[in-house]
Amino acid sequence: MSSHTFIPFRRHLENGGAKGVLRDRVEYVGGANPGDGEYVVYWAQSSRRLRSNIALDYAISRANAEGLPVVVYESLRPDYSSANDRIHSFVLEGVVANHHDALKRGLRYLFYLPRTRDEARGALGRIASRARLVVTDEFPTFSLREQTRSFASTSPCPVFTVDGNGILPMRVFGKEQYGATQLRDRAFRLFADRWDEPPELMPKYGPFESELDVPNYNGANPRANAASCAIDHSVMAVPSIGGRDEALRRLDRFVREKLCGYAGHRSREADHTSELSPYLHFGFLSVHEVARRALFSSAPEEDIDAFLEQLIIRRELSFNLCFYREDHASLDCLPDWAKKTLAEHADDRRQPLYSWDALERAATEDEVWNLAQRGLLRLGTIHNYLRMLWGKKVIEWSRTTDEAHAFMLAMHDKYAIDGRDPNTHAGVLWCFGKHDRPWRERPIFGKVRYLASESTKRKIDLEAYARRIDTLTF
Ligand SMILES: Cc1cc2nc3c(=O)[nH]c(=O)nc-3n(C[C@H](O)[C@H](O)[C@H](O)COP(=O)(O)OP(=O)(O)OC[C@H]3O[C@@H](n4cnc5c(N)ncnc54)[C@H](O)[C@@H]3O)c2cc1C
Incomplete structure (x- = not known):
């Protein structure tokens, strides 16, 4: 068991955390020179939420500086391998909460649900053709990396990625870390200088009101809508519901009922862990907000440390692997x-x-x-x-x-x-x-x-x- 403890970082966060959450997180990936543009686009790919979102904050900061509103664009294609009812339903169940959060934050939010490969083609390009720039999530695996590169190579405006995946930016390590011990030692030396939280900036301009050339899905009947897409219908939806509202409920229940005792029970009982992995995967929750909830809970310190070891150290070791090793799928x-x-x-x-x-x-x-x-x-x-x-x-x-x-x-x-x-x-x-x-x-x-x-x-x-x-x- 490691001698490191996360508990002192309570005070660090109470004192406002480190300064500069964006350091080493933003990268220009391609696209034409900026034209005039009517708005800044935040293209939500892996962080499917409008709160506690570093990439969205970056988009808002750029829009505020340029005197423009932000348009949040989210979509779900039917034509990637393994698109099925299970994944479609889980993602579509998050759309209503995002519409609500957009209203609260003064953002225009558009969810595009193409039913077929043909419908999927060109939608983002149409949105981007009126944009000053596009900001999107950096995710080190699956098709997202290729999807971003491919879009950026022909984008009518500049495209930036933001790595909001972990408490530490992936680039801060400089190279592959060979195991949890190596990553943990470095991480604990870096937290004081790096552990910051998304500021949740408010847009100064907007929301953008004019019509956009892509239909909007409002989040109604997610399972029926999944059934209407050209995807694999043999893999059924799961009983658990997707989306940010459900993610927050689960986080709350976990911290209140199961975090206490986590260190001892994690490996044994069927449901003593948080079961948040699907919600973290789709970005319905940020690691920052989950870590904060655990850190400031009344659970015993050994349970908090055991949970944050998984959530931060083990998880960031996985991101480190995929970021630094192009061959991580072999x-x-x-x-x-x-x-x-x-x-x-x-x-x-x-x-x-x-x-x-x-x-x-x-x-x-x-x-x-x-x-x-x-x-x-x-x-x-x-x-x-x-x-x-x-x-x-x-x-x-x-x-x-x-x-x-x-x-x-x-x-x-x-x-x-x-x-x-x-x-x-x-x-x-x-x-x-x-x-x-x-x-x-x-x-x-x-x-x-x-x-x-x-x-x-x-x-x-x-x-x-x-x-x-x-x-x-x-
Ligand atoms: C063969 C195999 C396949 C796995 N496949 C996946 C997968 O597809 N998706 C996935 O998220 N995890 C995977 N894991 C890692 C781990 O088992 C799961 O993250 C964990 O069981 C998720 O349950 P939880 O959310 O209740 O975890 P908790 O114990 O509540 O942990 C909280 C969070 O910490 C992170 N975490 C926990 N354990 C690990 C770990 N060992 N490595 C990296 N991060 C961790 C996850 O994000 C998790 O949601 C796999 C492990 C093995 C051995």
């Missing part, structure tokens, strides 16, 4: 010892071997694993502790490590509402030795850490988890 980014040991055991006998189909349907002979997979199919997330076993078993039951890795990412893409995240890549790679150390050598895994279903069974209340999955109503 096993090439494993440490040398892990690559070597897995290669040495590549020809070890694997028994049983399961097809993708059997794994996907949760039809193995291992009831613990099946339960984890059923959780993913039905809830859209895997139990916090079972995630590790889930990944390790796939390695054991696949013909090759590459096949196991591809299966895990494909399952997250298709079913996980917190998938396609830096944490997805880091979590999956951890199963192959990333951010870990060598352990005792054994078949298939070599020196990569092994987990057995039997020991997992003893650690968590599987019956409670099974009841939870099986009594879900949709």
Whole structure:
């Protein structure tokens, strides 16, 4: 256990935090020289919220300086791989709250919901053609990075990205950090100079009232609207609701009811963690506001520290990995010892071997694993502790490590509402030795850490988890 504690940062934040939340966060990515422009666009891609949002604050500060209003543009394309009812519903459930927050902050907010690939084409370009500049979120993985670069390469106005992902900007580390210890030591040296909070600036001009050349979706009937899009309808919506209002309710409930005891219960009980990962992934909440709520709660200090270790250190380690390693979606980014040991055991006998189909349907002979997979199919997330076993078993039951890795990412893409995240890549790679150390050598895994279903069974209340999955109503 680390000797670092977050508790002293209460005083730091009470005293106003560090100054200059934007340092090392803003980057120009392309686009034509600025023309006149009627407004500044904030294109919300990964931070789907209008509060506690550093990128939006940057857009407002630029607009205020230029004497212009801000137009917030949010959209959800139907044509990326794995677009399905589950993800569409979860995102669309956040639209009403954003309309409300826009009204409160004096911002024009437009959510565009294209039903088909053809409808999706060109909408942002039309909005940008009347803009002085576009500000958007920097997110180090999935298609967002490519989507931003591609738009910027032909944008009629300059495009800037803002990294609002973590308490620390990703660039502050300068290079890949090889594990939690290294990142934690540096992070604790940097917090005093860097931990600042989004100022929630108010726009001085606007809201922009004129018509925009893109239809607006007002947030009504999200699930029916998802059903009307040309996406994969075989992956159903999950029982939990998406959006900022629900995210704030969950945060509040977690801090009041479960943060106390988090350090001891995190790995065991089915629902003792925050279950905020889908809400953080879609940016319905910022890490800054979650950290603040935990830090100023009345929970015991050891619980606050244990939670912030996950929320800040582990999460920012994942962002660091994806930011500095373009190859984060492959096993090439494993440490040398892990690559070597897995290669040495590549020809070890694997028994049983399961097809993708059997794994996907949760039809193995291992009831613990099946339960984890059923959780993913039905809830859209895997139990916090079972995630590790889930990944390790796939390695054991696949013909090759590459096949196991591809299966895990494909399952997250298709079913996980917190998938396609830096944490997805880091979590999956951890199963192959990333951010870990060598352990005792054994078949298939070599020196990569092994987990057995039997020991997992003893650690968590599987019956409670099974009841939870099986009594879900949709
Ligand atoms: C095989 C495997 C796959 C994973 N896939 C994902 C994924 O798709 N999406 C995802 O967000 N996390 C993933 N994780 C990391 C971690 O298991 C989840 O973040 C955590 O279980 C989410 O539950 P929670 O929100 O209740 O966590 P809490 O314990 O309440 O933690 C709060 C937040 O801290 C962050 N966090 C917690 N644990 C970790 C961790 N080990 N690494 C990085 N950040 C962490 C998350 O943002 C989380 O929401 C994966 C881990 C493994 C081993």
